[in-house]
Amino acid sequence: MIRRLLIAGAGAVAARVAWDLLQKNPPGGRRLWERVNHRGETLTLLEGPAFTAGAALATALTPGIPARVKTAAVVATVGGGVFGAIDDLRETGKSKGLRGHLGELAAGHVTTGGLKVLGIGATGLVAALLVPSRSSSGFAGRVLDTAVQGAVVAGSANLLNLFDLRPGRAIKVALLFAPAAVASDGAGGRLVAVVCGAGAGLLPIDLAEKAMLGDTGANAAGALLGTAAISGLDRKGQLVVLAVVGGLTLASEKVSFTKVIARTPVLRELDQLGRRPAAQ
Template identity: 80%
Template sequence: MIRRLIGTASLAACAAFAARDAWKLLKKYPPGGAELWERQNHRGETLTLLEGPAYTLGSAAAVLIAPGVPARTKAAAVVATLGSGVFGAVDDLRETGKSKGLRGHLGELARGHVTTGGLKVLGIGATGLVAALLVPSRRELGDAGAVVRGLSRTTDTLISGAVVAGSANLMNLFDLRPGRAIKVMLLFAPAVAAPEKAGNLVAVVCGAGAGLLPYDLAEKAMLGDTGANAAGALLGTAAVSGLDRKGQLAVLAVVGGLTLASEKISFTKVIANTPVLRELDQLGRRPAQ
């Protein structure tokens, strides 16, 4: 057990260094120029979105060296991370349309308007399904007929794909204040005690986030859709790799419930009105002005 924890901690440290190295490289050679990635934060100050690509590339690289993770699961994790990051970057850099939230983007698609937000919804959905197809199924059907096995596999793929895509979308909803989304990632740190393949993927999520947290808290950078979507998708992949259908349905219910709730209530207001959450949210941040 101690040996495994040391290995997991080492993997998290590798993910942190990989994300920080990617950050330094991207800062030195920003794709398209530094101004392309500059945005104003909630204070009206300028920061960069390059933290998102740094997180995406760093965590994907760490997945490839994660011990105890089957090759197909690694492929699924890399596809989910890079795919969600790419579609998030499209929305970060080329945002069109005024609709916000999942309902707004789906509404635009229903009216035949393909915005960058709508493209992201479709792209991350497709990415989730591809990742779900790659993760080995945990459902055993014994001597069940071919039709039953086929239907069961299809159901599992749809559920797993929804968990990956839903998790990607949900993580993005927390990236509204410095450090908040990364702190949400770190809340999953106890899950490193899960089955090795799932636990090691969670270690990558947390390690890469921890490596970039100082820049986020200092309000020099933010994850944006690129990094938040990538982190959520990787967490979703960890969930589907370690849980059976019932477990995945439970995760999907929580993810779906929080996503629907976000259409009606503000997470920021809930956090501000809840003392424990407010203190955790403010931890390490600059004082409000």
């Protein structure tokens, strides 16, 4: 328990230090990262790079994680952040959602959203190849494990990004996995602790509506959670995670998560916790 808190604390410190440095020297200039939120107010997307850098650094420095898993986690986190940043900063195409991006690719149109899907899919597969297989069924088992694990990492990156529509929401969703950090004594639990720590360190900024994760931070956080899942669960557990991630992703194409949250009292209260009151 104490060890997990120390790991989470390191993640929080790393993310906040990255945030302070990026605030002082924003890559490409401050205006490049400015966006208008749901209130019509200007905020910055620099929280995303701060999370990505802080989480990657904290992962690299966390003891007790096998070298291959650590490398996989850093690759997935940085990959999610980099390809998310491309979509944040150079967005092309009007399609939204996974189905829209895949539709554009199928039609031969390579948009930034499509590039993000391909890029995060590729880095997810690299992470899957790096994580030691839990299968004992030879080459065919390894191929299946790689496909499932790559899909879990990429799918998790995409899913968490779907929640980044209101202040603090994506980070709160990530923090729901905090019990897994306590319950697991392996690499997966340590990676979850990094995600939760880096997210908690930036949550006050997010809730104050000074900044948001954007695709950069949400994709990075989701990819790191996905890597935690594939490093801590056996094949059956990974298939369950993939089914849940896939089911929620498909549901998001038909149902608005924001509307569901607004109609559900418990979810609505959690979503509003710490946020500024809604404008009248």
